[in-house]
Amino acid sequence: MRFNQFRLGVTLFLCLMALSCSSKNFTHSQALTIAGSTSVQPFAEKLAEIYMDINPKLIINVQGGGSTAGIKACREKVAQIGTSSRELHPNEGDLTKIIIAKDGIAVIVHPQNPVNDISIEQLRGIFSGKIRSWSRLGWVDKPIYFVNREEGSGTRDAFESLVMKKGEISDEALVQDSNGSVREIIANNPQAIGYISFGILNHQVKALAVNSVIPNLTTIKNNQYTLTRPFIFVLPSQPTPLASQFVDFVLSQEGQQILEKEGLVGFQ
Amino acid sequence: MYGQEFSLQSISLAIPKSQITGIMGPSNSGKTTLLRILNRLTDLIPDILIRGQVLLDGVDILMPHYNVNLLRARVGMVFAKPIPLPRSIYENLTFGPRMHGVKDRRILDERVEQSLQAAILWDEVKDRLFESALKLSGGQQQRLCIARTLAMQSEVILLDEPTSGLDPISTAKIEEALRNLKKDYTIILVSNNTKQIARISDRVAFFLMGDLIEYGPPDMLFTNPSDKRTEDYVSGRFG
Amino acid sequence: MMRLNPILSQKIIKTLLWILTGSTIGILFFIIIYIFIKGLPQLSWTFLSTNPVDMGRSGGILATIVSTVYLIGIALFFATPLGLGTAIYLTEYTREGLITKIIRFGTESLAGIPSIILGLFGFAIFVIAFGWGWSLLSGGLTLSAMLLPTIIRTSEESILSVPQEYREVAFSLGVGKWKTITRVVLPAALPGIVTGIVLSIARSVGETAVIIFTAGSSLRFPSSIFESGRTLAVHFYILAREGISMPMAYGTAAILVLLILIINISAYMTMRFLMKRYS
């Protein structure tokens, strides 16, 4: 309330402004921001955690936001590395794409659901709203609740092109905006079905065999399991040295081992 | 308090130094407005129009560039209702001097004691200077307000019905204080209480409906008024 | 049709109203107690003082507490002077008129803007246009736009409630306008102003939509305001929604509700303390 406190406030404000100028340079030289796909985020965070242990001075911020946002962030230099769980679109050709791993898309149901196997056609039928009852899959006559990802999601993009071909997903679908929240819904509803990244599959839900192939590291690696998509790092045409070094680490044997341990399949 | 169309008209008064000038008149006669012009508290009223001159030591205080804050430091004001600020007694008294740059603790202490003595309050509060001023009784609060003006070492003290809400004993104390003060200060007292004016004023002005009706020594106004209206008023026929 | 005796019908209605009120208050207590029962057992000093590990599956919530504090600090740093300045202008420097009407309308409307729209706005302005990225600074600035109306309104109300006589006393002692405001009016209005600020802190603690868009959700311990950070509420949202760890989610929720409780209670205590000081 006192006038000198007011003066103190002004001084603080000026300091803050000065800090902002100096700190901007700081951000560019010492910190790395990785943003994009929520499917890639947990793996990027794990990689970053270990990489920061090796290079204690480095700061890596990992953000979600989604594949498209990551690509955009990379282009707008908000992030040095963008991550994507879908292929780049033709109009995104100005960026460098690096495949870091391959991921399966697991079709999941509640553990109590007796259905174990599903064909691509049945899956398409369910998501286009034509198959509406579990009796069509050999269970009781109860409605099927299918959970979709939101428009723009890389996982959805991949699912649409691998499963739906030209068909559209019905607008009756429940929509969630991350793998985790899809998994949560399925884990709590015996009549629900959905799809998530194989990498974050856990005991709460049951993965179905698709066309009689169970998703696991081997079937994904040798392409027997057909619902797979790449995990991509996106870099501007002239990446910062820090970004390049981090990408090198991810592609090294050590980095790839970390990813395999977490449930992804190496890029080779 | 300030009607839209109300105005004071053609007033000319010479206020003597070191005396108590009493101003009386029924309510709405313009007493308070006149008082507020004298230290330019009227500046707070939007769209007020004041014409004329108020000379203090020969300088017109109504001139736009006149330093109002210095004026108000020289011309202190005590309001009808005692209004201590919500702080301690000590802080109430030192508030003004501090705001005008007096920082020396010894000078401040001195002024607190002197002004409280002059307002005949010192003996009652000397042991609790740092307690809240709001805990004092109404009469004490009003004397504190007088002391607050004194602590500014002002030259003129304007009092706007200072005893209107007080009991006779408190009123007597304040009147005693004013009598003691008049040798060092020029005092202008507005009051509804004609008896009070008669008791302590050296000169009296009578206002009615914004006009100055009569101005002179109390003996003249109270015993031998030249105007019928004054006579009616002092004899209690209206007011 | 039978007409009910008015006294009897009053009794029935009164009982019904008390039942409804009781159940409403019951819901409130249920929510708080439910969160505490599930969450308080998770709390420990380690939970508060260590950083989250493995996306928050283990470890504590220190980084999110620090981010929350940063964000509130930044938001108040900008919103308080702006809000207080506006309130002072409205009460002391101008008369009711077209300008005050416009300003009041702006304040009211800003108060009604959904946080998601503020989030969109902050994202495009601070994150993209100013190039600050997802950062505590971007988040704090956007948040300050959200707090501004609250602070303006509460400050204005409490300044208005300061008796006009105090100002006259100060003026009559030859104190200038600005000094009168800072030395007499604001101290007297302080209880209300502080309460407004404290309650706006409670609001920032619970906010999520604005913050995800502008401050991001990085779990790292923030070392400067130019880094992204994840606040408690955002952390809770992600933990619960992604099903990362329910015990951690309940623990975080308990901290959140506890904080809101403490903030609210301390707002009332400060107010009462400040009001009692000299009266």
Added chain:
Amino acid sequence: MKEKIIEKILTLLAFSAIGVLLLITVFIFKEGLPVILKAGIKDFLFSAKWAPTKGHFGILAMIISSLAVTFGSIVMGVPLALACAVTLAEFCPPRLLVFLKPTIELLAGIPSVVFGFLGVILLVPIIREYLGGPGLSLLAASIILAIMILPTITSISIDAIQAVPLLYKEGALAMGATHWQAIWLVILPAARSGVVTAIILGMARAIGETMAVIMVAGNALKIPSSLLDPVRTLTSTIALEMGYSAGDHRTALFAAGMILFIFIMALTILANLLMRKK
């Protein structure tokens, strides 16, 4: 001189709120308008087909869902809130009121994500088990929002009721009315504009709420045909898709934000007009 400068600074500060509001308005319209003009206002507002990456920008379903959720929350929340307000303002001993009013206001401080989470954990399974459907539904969202807007409506209504001059009540009681008759026939009508303002502000909060709704509403794009259908509001669409959007998709989300903004401004102006009448 110094005083003049301070006054200038304060004048500048005073325009901060309206400045921010203008900035938001200009910017939301600048981002949102082009795509509306491109898609055509009719197709934008009156088509339910939303597939922005494929060039369909109809937000009808979301507008209907937003209105449905808001309406549902008002239908459930307002009677409860008014009951609370009347009880607390009229029947409650003052000493209890001193304690209960802050308690109810505290409810407004609980983060919306906590409400949403409790909705998912407790409410959704109940709806799924006993009423059918996926549980994540219009009904669930309405109930959660009703609880969230309760404190706002209650506390403003209490103020409105307490602002009714005591004279009115005494007059009614003196004519032999019971306390309840006085409330119903005299006090509530006198407090009407304040109560209506409270309801409008509650509506604005309900229509603008995002996180809690995302968590419990299920977010299906279809126009709901029953209370148990999942719905997607304007706000949840923005929050769900913003991160993933680019180009026309992103501007379409801003356009949805613009529609939401217009709704909110209309409600605010309405509330303002009502308050002024008082």
